[in-house]
């Protein structure tokens with residue numbers, strides 16, 4: 216037997232406060248692709264990102280509605296187990312998936328609606344500029360609760376891409392979740408472009424950035440400019456620490472930083488930060504087990520940020536804001 220030591224158990228305190236604030240909110244995920252790292256695919260796990268991207272293409276094309284349903288259902292059960300009370304998930308709506316993920320998502324929402332609030336975000340995985348991609352984007356945008364995208368999928372036509380996404384969301388009176396600045400390189404300026412466009416379209420309070428890690432690769436003065444723009448646009452940022460802890464080693468000179476969303480700085484500038492698990496047991500993140508606490512802890516540790524009140528908001532009310540829950 217040891218003597219009782221009066222130490223501060225931060226995990227216990229934070230988990231208790233999360234419960235008191237309505238439970239965890241997972242503000243970013245791709246449940247239609249989770250649990251797709253099979254023994255066969257794992258052999259390819261060390262391939263380059265582009266090749267993995269193609270692998271996902273095969274998965275998208277070949278999966279049945281039932282297989283997609285099982286992935287979403289298993290992911291939702293993992294969330295419910297952890298007292299996650301609300302979650303979003305992107306679903307691919309593309310010329311190769313067609314409406315399979317929509318059908319699976321509807322069925323999953325119905326099956327789990329008494330246990331967890333789920334909102335779906337359509338993902339035009341190959342961009343929105345080509346006609347056939349645009350057509351399926353329209354289908355996805357009609358179905359989805361929130362309009363989603365990855366700005367880079369239409370590179371170098373990022374502005375045009377954002378125009379289409381924001382215009383569609385405005386017409387349909389829906390929020391936007393957009394993957395931005397995720398490569399941890401200083402030349403990415405997607406967050407500030409999105410902030411500027413958000414103001415241009417009068418979409419303040421309706422736009423959420425996902426990742427935003429490249430902001431930290433830029434000098435302080437530039438970062439602060441980005442934060443000011445985001446604040447003006449009333450944007451929210453979702454951090455997914457585990458999913459980008461593997462940011463590549465690089466020879467590019469930048470201010471010393473890590474590959475985690477600078478949540479402490481964003482918060483200081485009045486921009487709400489939420490948290491998500493992103494990829495779950497797939498070919499990009501074969502070991503990501505979707506543990507909300509691990510993600511939150513990593514966010515705190517990587518930013519040396521232990522402001523308990525703000526951290527609890529990240530795990531709860533900021534996520535609800537990002538989901539458009541009043």
Ligand SMILES: [Zn+2]
Nearest residue numbers: 244245394493
């Ligand atoms: Zn994502």
